Amino acid sequence: MKTMESQFGEKIRALRAQQQLYLRQVAPWLEMDTAQLSKIEKGLRQLKREQISTIANILKADTDELLTLWLADQIYAVVKDEKLANEAMQATEEKIKHKKTKQE
């Protein structure tokens, strides 16, 4: 099976180990089974965006930190294998900057 790396997945696995919890102790709170959570930790599935704060609470972690990693995974899915990844991110940053400027 192709195992794609996931910063988010690695982090929640580490946090879960830190809290000494088993998959079966965490999965129910997210309304899924252990197989699914296992896949999320391995980056084979994505946690739903709105479940991030839930898992942050369970694992006593910072929601923003987890959200950042989750977003990074989504971006990575787009740009991995792209030689122009950095240029594209640069262009995106510019766009965000302009958006913010317009809002003011």
Add this chain to the structure above:
Amino acid sequence: MKTMESQFGEKIRALRAQQQLYLRQVAPWLEMDTAQLSKIEKGLRQLKREQISTIANILKADTDELLTLWLADQIYAVVKDEKLANEAMQATEEKIKHKKTKQE
């Protein structure tokens, strides 16, 4: 209709104007109708990744430049409305850097 901005779309529209071509003169090369191409230019649809070099040729533009904008649109779709957008891109850049390092 919600009109989402698209750097790629705006660019190809500008290029098409520059070449003085109508939608109906471009769309067939991409095997689509004018309605679809119109939506792509307005960011309501995404051109397929593998069609980028085709349209670059039609519009006598640089494939890499268009690909960069296309990727930027994909990234933007992920991070728009996210207050942690910049942090996430930062994290992604780090990850890419590590990947490259490992390859060497």
Add this chain to the structure above:
DNA sequence: ATACATTAGCCAATATTTGACAAGTCAAGA
């Protein structure tokens, strides 16, 4: 061998995106 944590594989269910078409707006010109 048993127990338990985790993982892999499968496939139906769900969600998202696309393709194709019809109808619409708008502007220029007869």
Add this chain to the structure above:
DNA sequence: TCTTGACTTGTCAAATATTGGCTAATGTAT
């Protein structure tokens, strides 16, 4: 005003992609 042509919008079925739930498998410790 009527027509034509460029472009746009809306709709909806079809195609794709993703997820959820289940079962069986793997690995490890007792």
